[in-house]
Amino acid sequence: MTAAPSYEVRAVDGIPEVRPGDDLAKLITAAAPDLRDGDVLLVTSKIVSKAEGRIVRADSREAAIDAETVRVVARRGPLRIVENRQGLVMAAAGVDASNTAPGTVLLLPEDPDASAAAIRTGVRDTLSVDVGVVVTDTFGRPWRNGLTDVAIGSAGVRVLDDLRGAADAHGNPLSATVVATADELAAAGDLVKGKAAGLPVAVVRGLAHVLGEGASARDLVRAPADDMFRLGTSEAVREAVTQRRTVRAFTAEPVDPGAVRRAVAAAVTAPAPHHTTPWRFVLLESEASRVRLLDAMRDAWIADLRSDGKSEESIAMRVRRGDVLRAAPYLVVPCLVTDGAHHYGHARRDAAEREMFVVAMGAGVQNLLVALAGERLGSAWVSSTMFCRDVVREVLDLPSDWDPMGTVAVGHPAAAPPERPGRSPEDFVEVR
Template identity: 50%
Template sequence: MITVHAPDGVGDVRTGDDLAALLLPLVELADGDIVVVTSKVVAKAEGQVRASTREAELPGETRRVVARRGATTIVRNRLGLTMAAAGIDASNVEPGHVVLLPADPDASARRLRTALAERAGVNVGVVVTDTAGRAWREGQVDIAIGAAGVLPLESFAGRVDGYGNDLVVTAPAIADELAGLAELAGGKLAGRPFALVRGRADLVMPVGEDGPGATSLIRPEGRDFFGYGAREAVLRALTGRPEDRTPFGAPADHEEMAAAIAEATGGVAVPDGEGLTVDGADPTALAALAFAFGWTVEAADRGITARMRPLTP
């Protein structure tokens, strides 16, 4: 049986507060427990509160912009997470202030795990959470942005289901599931930033092994199918700046590239050694397609004929 308990009595967390000291009087920890804590209180304790605004702090927290819609900016932030406003939060903080995400949530999780082990003599896992939206879905959920002593991802590849079907890509994001479970108990407005999950000791790693952290759940640039918003992808392809290429992913194969040329331009692409020779394609459209699909246009004759080749992945 799995149980989750979010204790009352934590109070307002400020810079320099000892999270282990705040938690231990409120719970009785046991080996195999998993402590889940919101990034908000971790960040507050670590001094990530700024007398500022989201708009002022956003550039420093942004690695690249993924999409903009009105006042909303989705970015890939300095931690590699894709979030609205880079995860900068103006809730549950004094007016005129914002809270940035912890500098290194995995390291934060490791420090808390170590402190709990030293003071309570228990081997527990720790998950640090934050709230994020999801593509295609309304609402937000809590996800893991830091972890220690818990494997964030469990791979079922190579196993078979009850009908004998091979499981190829099934990989539950355990740390995210724990984050969502803890949020149900803690709530957003109840002032309960810690949750204690009990009943899954099998997920907790041995003493001295912290695991790869929640960073391992972040897809590397270029492997996500949705590296840009729809409008932004068009703009990046048309402008064709080399630094914008990576999120489009690995080069398409010859067949996919030829089909895209035919569909978008009406041009005809014929295999030519390692590349393609293209007739009848508008040069602007062809250049944008090449950029988006990981190819390059080597030569063009007034948009009538072009020689193309895939870039080296």
């Protein structure tokens, strides 16, 4: 009968206080001369940072966090989750003010994979054994309470075990199973190292099959395109609003009608006067309906321009501006309905009443555009239907009290829009 798999993990005792310039491989091998081929060393990043001189003077930890931050992921009060210079997403950029002299902080190793490789080479040179090395640090995790150690650097270890394409015990294919082996090793080591026991290194024995070449801890960091939770809640809201861009060129990829309906659901949460719901959205999902509307609008526009005395060349140039709508695989016509408006019989007050509804319509359209961006769809709001409302109502068979408020072109962006120049809020505010 085959023995059940097992392994052992133990802390390494006897490692002294580490100082800048110390050779970690020599310190570890002196404390653990019985290391064998196939063992895995789990080394706390704190001692790696100390040995590599990653101790810096800092008037405040916050200033050091600022210097190590590449991107803020989420902020809640003083707590910041950020992407740091090593590409790791973690609290406080990995800057540590514990177990270091007052007025100083510890930064993470500059290249944790290179640090792991140097320790591995040093152990091989000293003891003539081939071990794996994982540099660990303590992380919180999305969706889960508590902290655990994870791998931030690795050498000689298969950090990911890709089981996709294999089958489970029942013969079912595994389609999404990729095991974070290096993180599992790091967490196992933390059980014996502890957070305050002064035992910065652990050894795992009995798992020689996890050793392998060519992998690094960077392989554990999810690529931005695959990261569904790249931002915190408030950051995602701000990004959705500020990164919504007008897109005028689309691919031929069809638009998911369900995505548009989800955007409409967001649109109708906009504020509106008198507890009304003044928004209606006409979805032009067939090419025939889009062509019929755009042809009728074009003819009406040409007639208006000719009555203005514009030249045929000028008319042709202006009409071409509508090409963005013809190129879009999906159109939405937002319509304003004011059946809940109050009527005062007074010109100024009635004008203000309508303006309230128009503002609510604008808020609904903005919600729609932002939500479409959240669905990774590009959009462009074009005002042309507002200039020929009777034509639009007739072609689309709309009620007479529906006022078309432009057209939204929707599709998958053909290219990323250019960067938008920054604008200071101070240019747009007056404080009283």
